[in-house]
Amino acid sequence: MKLRGWVNSKRELGGIVFIEILPENSLGLVTVVVKKKESPQAWEVAKGVKLGSAILVEGTYPPISLSKRGREFKADKLEVISTPRAPLPVDLTLKTGIHFDTRLRYRYLLLRTKEERALFKIRANVLKIAREFLEKKGFLEVNTPKICGAGAEGGATVFELEYFGRTAYLAQSPQLYKQMLMTGLTKVYEITPYFRAEKHHTTRHLNESWAIDLEMGFIKGMEDVMEVLEELVCHIIEGVRKECEEEIEILGVEIDSPRRPFARLKYDKVLEILNEEGIHIEWGEDLGDAEERALGKVMKNEGYNLYFITHYPWKTKPFYIMKEDGLSRSFDLDYKGLEISSGGQREHRYEELIKNIREKGLNPKDFEFYLEAFKYGMPPHGGWAVGVERLLMKMLNIDNIRETILFPRDIQRLIP
């Protein structure tokens, strides 16, 4: 048998050497045992092996493993594939502490620990499960441009860049494009990064984040898309529970099955609930982080980790959301007090859409390429986007969103 991995720790006792590795993509620690008497050549190599080396071990798993940490592996041959040219900047046995910043800086080295590896395996699984689910439901995966000619839809600030002498912007969302596709397809989704140029300093914002974005045509109302969202989120959570048992155990978290159907609270009702909690919000105001957290507590007591907040005042929502009596056909999905998704039914009627754009103080001229698509038989449609990092942080009880993405982009971090 052959094992490949990196040396995380080594203990030398005269004629016997113990080397701990986390083989390749596995989560199971292995203690390689090399004895002088039994394999003198391997012992010679083992003695000189440096922490952090990439090694190839040939040997067997003995019937009895005496090691307390990791399954024992008896080495017959040991080869150093790559020797570090400097001591490791971090302690991969995690005995010595590590600053958050250092951890992010050496993310790639931390992937040699089972904790960090488990996290990113779960992340990969979330996307895999989502893809499988949506494919099965008949959604088509699409890819829309991330370099865009039109500016903001209002709201979040966009990053500007120079594009052959013209100004271009990094996509703040695939929203407009996926809507345009509704004239030719009825069920699409995209797994994509978003770019937002906001200077926030919080544990729940990134300047580059990923989302699962979906849009559906010929809907009767927003409930149609809410159902898909609820199903997807449950599928992901249950899927992770089932497929990532080992990862979950390593991270030491408990992931609860969501109570279904998710609660559906109207904005007005949320204001009432908050009022009872002593938090007073003016009607028409959006919910802030403190309010969302307070609501999360209340809902938790009701047995809901996940719940929809619907019918926000239209003024808090973007122009493409359908208006109804001053309210909007929109919803947010909150997970443990944090918004992980928002969506709604879109305005598909050309004239109404133009009115909406004007009402938001935007110029319809700037949206011609988009509006054009609404001239030729645009069906009623709606959709949503789920923030991958936020879903992960709430599912795994992670405090800082930066932990959930390999190389986070925030106001100070552009490298690595």
Next chain:
RNA sequence: GCCCGCGUGGUGUAGCCCGGUCAGCAUGGCGGCCUGUCGAGCCGCAGAUCCCGGGUUCAAAUCCCGGCGCGGGCGCCA
């Protein structure tokens, strides 16, 4: 943008309040001993212009000012 906190060998920290030893400890590194370690142990060695700049002082890691870096809160955030 505003506010709070932190910055000491590669890594993680003590010392800072109340200025005055070769800046202590752990881990990692190097060398040595050890055939069951597993936070291995034991002996020895090396490793820090105490984030940067300025100021106060006989004397600054320590006090003051400015800057930079990082964490967080508020704001911002379809």
